Amino acid sequence: MAQIKLTNVQKAYGPVEVLKNINLELESGDFTVFVGPSGCGKSTLLRMIAGLESITAGTLEINGMVMNDVPPAQRGIAMVFQSYALYPHMTVAENMAFALKIAKKKPAEIDEAIQHAGEILQLSHLLERLPKELSGGQRQRVAIGRAIVRNPSVFLFDEPLSNLDAALRVQTRLEIANLHDSLSASMIYVTHDQVEAMTLASKIVLLNAGEAVQKEGSIAQVGPPLELYHNPATRFVAGFIGSPKMNFIAGEILEATAQQATIQLCNGSKVHAAVDATSAAKGAKIELGIRPEHLHSGESEGDDVLGKVSYVERLGEVSYLYLHVEGHDGLVTARNDGDSPFNPGDSVSLQVPVGKCHLFDSNGKAFPRLAR
Ligand SMILES: Nc1ncnc2c1ncn2[C@@H]1O[C@H](COP(=O)(O)OP(=O)(O)OP(=O)(O)O)[C@@H](O)[C@H]1O
Numbered sequence: 001m002a003q004i005k006l007t008n009v010q011k012a013y014g015p016v017e018v019l020k021n022i023n024l025e026l027e028s029g030d031f032t033v034f035v036g037p038s039g040c041g042k043s044t045l046l047r048m049i050a051g052l053e054s055i056t057a058g059t060l061e062i063n064g065m066v067m068n069d070v071p072p073a074q075r076g077i078a079m080v081f082q083s084y085a086l087y088p089h090m091t092v093a094e095n096m097a098f099a100l101k102i103a104k105k106k107p108a109e110i111d112e113a114i115q116h117a118g119e120i121l122q123l124s125h126l127l128e129r130l131p132k133e134l135s136g137g138q139r140q141r142v143a144i145g146r147a148i149v150r151n152p153s154v155f156l157f158d159e160p161l162s163n164l165d166a167a168l169r170v171q172t173r174l175e176i177a178n179l180h181d182s183l184s185a186s187m188i189y190v191t192h193d194q195v196e197a198m199t200l201a202s203k204i205v206l207l208n209a210g211e212a213v214q215k216e217g218s219i220a221q222v223g224p225p226l227e228l229y230h231n232p233a234t235r236f237v238a239g240f241i242g243s244p245k246m247n248f249i250a251g252e253i254l255e256a257t258a259q260q261a262t263i264q265l266c267n268g269s270k271v272h273a274a275v276d277a278t279s280a281a282k283g284a285k286i287e288l289g290i291r292p293e294h295l296h297s298g299e300s301e302g303d304d305v306l307g308k309v310s311y312v313e314r315l316g317e318v319s320y321l322y323l324h325v326e327g328h329d330g331l332v333t334a335r336n337d338g339d340s341p342f343n344p345g346d347s348v349s350l351q352v353p354v355g356k357c358h359l360f361d362s363n364g365k366a367f368p369r370l371a372r
Pocket residue numbers: 013016018036037038039040041042043044045192
């Protein structure tokens with residue numbers, strides 16, 4: 001039995017439909033990440049599960065019980081917010097104890113829960129400080145501690161790292177991953193950062209935005225991170241997962257067999273893709289999707305695309321080339337060595353490995369890939 005089950009869940013604010021056709025089953029122990037562009041409804045979905053937001057239609061079940069109208073405190077969940085929402089006049093220990101006192105737990109029990117959370121989060125030496133005497137990362141850990149002491153069966157996080165600097169974000173990300181392993185509780189985590197989604201999730205729920213919501217419902221794709229990376233169901237998913245973003249180059253189908261498709265790109269190059277496009281007609285307009293890390297730049301070797309370097313970003317361990325390709329709007333990105341020999345103005349031959357190609361039809365739907 002799924003621990004959390006949403007069936008045909010919808011959310012509207014008056015006439016504005018925010019979430020549509022949410023059907024989702026989350027298993028006990030899952031680390032689920034809701035990810036998607038700003039405004040797509042991630043926080044709203046999380047808050048509906050928490051009970052902080054009403055459900056317009058559909059059912060929410062937790063451990064087999066319908067929870068639509070059950071108050072937040074009785075759902076067995078604890079939420080950690082982006083703004084830590086600590087009580088400024090209470091010490092770390094008092095902040096963590098607050099919900100337990102309200103629930104009339106015994107002092108000894110409260111004390112033990114605080115000591116335990118303090119150890120897990122390395123806050124033991126800070127228990128008597130006030131929030132204003134803590135760093136951002138420490139405050140964030142207190143906010144997490146407040147959730148831990150309640151011993152919930154599900155933790156909900158809404159962008160908990162977005163107020164932290166880059167280094168602290170990586171560190172706290174690892175701490176949350178560790179926490180998930182050591183508590184073996186289920187976690188649902190909201191972020192718009194696909195790197196956080198890729199690194200933390202056992203299951204990603206990628207939400208659509210804009211017109212796609214009306215056509216397909218709010219959920220674009222659900223699956224383990226690498227499944228979304230290797231087999232994105234749509235052009236939107238392909239473009240959202242992966243950094244830098246996948247390149248999309250227009251073309252048409254010359255021939256499609258059960259083993260591969262032959263494509264002519266906008267610049268006239270002929271490319272082979274290990275994709276089953278037999279459902280498409282000859283001459284059908286498609287887009288080739290190829291990730292920057294799969295575009296090899298070098299000497300011409302058959303299937304290749306000629307590009308002219310517009311600019312180069314040198315990051316040390318890698319360089320990114322941004323290239324003009326004839327007939328293509330915008331620039332194509334290719335990853336290259338840290339000490340890339342290419343400079344603006346150079347002509348580069350980009351090889352498109354047959355097994356790394358993605359193909360999308362004119363509606364943005366992916367054809368099945370035959371290789372990884
Ligand atoms: N109380 C409200 N009344 C009307 N519309 C609302 C209300 N709250 C949220 N919305 C709208 O619902 C949509 C989803 O909002 P939500 O906060 O869930 O987005 P999000 O995916 O969490 O975005 P972000 O990444 O920016 O936090 C937005 O378009 C927002 O404008």
